[in-house]
Amino acid sequence: MIDVLTLILSGGVTLTVPILLSALGEIYDERAGVLNLGLEGIMSLSAFVALYVCSITRSYLMGTLAAIAIGGLIALIHGFACITIGVNQIISGLLMVMLADGIANFSYVTVIRTSGVPRAPVIKPIKIPGLSQIPVLGQVLFEQNIFVYLAFLLAIVFGFILYRTTWGLKIRGVGENPEACDAAGINVNRIRYLCVILSGVMAGFSGAFLSLGYLGLYGRGMAQGRGWIAIIVVILSRWSPYRAILGSLIFGMGYSIAASLIGLNIGVSSYLLQMIPYVLALIAISLMFKRMKGPSALTIPYRRK
């Protein structure tokens, strides 16, 4: 029993990571006034890119960098459409999901036909000396791979920058009152561009984790709803990187319970078990979304009057 519990908890912490990484980027993006609904597609695409580049170069770093680059690039297209031109951010975001998913699956099929299924061994966990010896907790918290430690560290860094630095103030400013920021000499759209690209970069990082740090392979619809869940987490955590840790943990545990039960083969269809995180999402939305107001200028493009 304790083994199963440890397995679920440790898997939960691992599966918090893709949601948390994507949510962190999205928090900055939405704080600056731009909604990026494209995460789901960006995560799948960058998962493939990370795996493919890693399988060729045999370097996790190169794979991750490539994933980050492609994530940033897709987000840049979204940024151009929404910030410079003023296309409806919701429609553009959905088109990014289709575009990124399309590129991912197109490349995957093409690669399989020419050079076989791309594979890379999953990154090995790093045992923190001493701490990893603690029963249960040691295995859950201190026997994870580098992505996991980085994700939680980044959440704290993101929170610190957002609340304690001038950069953070500017980001929050352009999302709340772009006119005032413009009058104060801040380049509103430049900050928005940076934040949109950041959301793509983080979703790219998250995708790299899915393939290199968790599964070691690519499958269609790889993100499994995590991109959408990440945006739900952003709202649940009321646009705070610190609270996003907790929000992501809830869903990480949900995905982990589903994965563990499927692994244990308890005689219930895996399709039913896979519903767990989505049912959880529905409950969370119903209980916590009530009248949550996002940044005032969210989804409104900025134009000088």
Place this chain on the structure above:
Amino acid sequence: MKKWIEKYVSYPIGIIVALSLFSVILLVMGFDPASSLVTLIYGSLGNIYRVSETFVKTVPLLLCALAFLVAFKARFLNFGAEGQLYIGALCAYFVASQMGDLPGVLSIPLVALVSFISGVAWLVIPLILKLKLEINEIFPTIVMNFIAILLTNWLLTGPIKDPKAQNPQTRAIPPATWLPIMIPRTRLHAGLIFAFFLAFLIYLVLQKTVLGYEIRAVGLGPKAAKHAGINVPRTIVIVGILSSGLAGLAGGIELLGANHILISGFSPGFGYQGIAIAALGKFDPVGALLASIFYSILLVGGESMQRATRPVPIHLIYILQAVLVLSVLIVQEFIIMVRRRK
């Protein structure tokens, strides 16, 4: 003349952008873009059978586009068409499979009604959350999509699976419930006429009725609409019912007309594609009709490229569709931006 150009120039530009990308990708992969284009066009329009296949695909795409746009007019964003379509098809299967030899005149309308209602049922939770708790409908509807697809896959791998089939699929529904074929030796079924009729109906409702006026008023601003004496929640409920019902119907008609069995993954994302099509057609029923035909030309043509001796993955078409719609929207917004600056 000038106005006319401004209104439509985005479409040729979008097509040129998509075609250029098409050529570049195929050239890089070592294909001949011109002959691939011929395969695409011949594959979707080359003979009567190919044209009929294109129109078979048009039906669910058009219905899903109508589903999105009718709610979008009131700024209700139903992202749940994909799930509503699955549930519509699923419930249609449950009823249709019990129909036996009952004549189609009776069974078909009944099954269609069931698919409409079950589509609506799948929107009930997001709709209640919207009206009672002011929760944005985007995320609940998307979550419901995942649940609907998993539910369907579960039933297809267990309780309703055809034991003789290898794939997760059901037995065929009784032939009496099949929609009539309009052209012999094709799959072109009467659902097409019905879908065109619904497009016309939605057009009439939006343009010529008080309800249409109320929907547009709510879309322009719920507060102003309320002050004008419009019952906003009632309008939201009505567009919600129309929208989710149309999506459910899309699933039901796909079962009765095109497939006759329920099979895992029978929708390649019709619900989501409907949103892109609605945007391509400027959220107008006539625009959606033309855009959905164009979309299915690409889809059916793409399928024949995938079947060619040197196959091109169908995903190329999904990439092009996204690029096409995005370029069209960018050009349209760009024109608005330039006009405002003058």
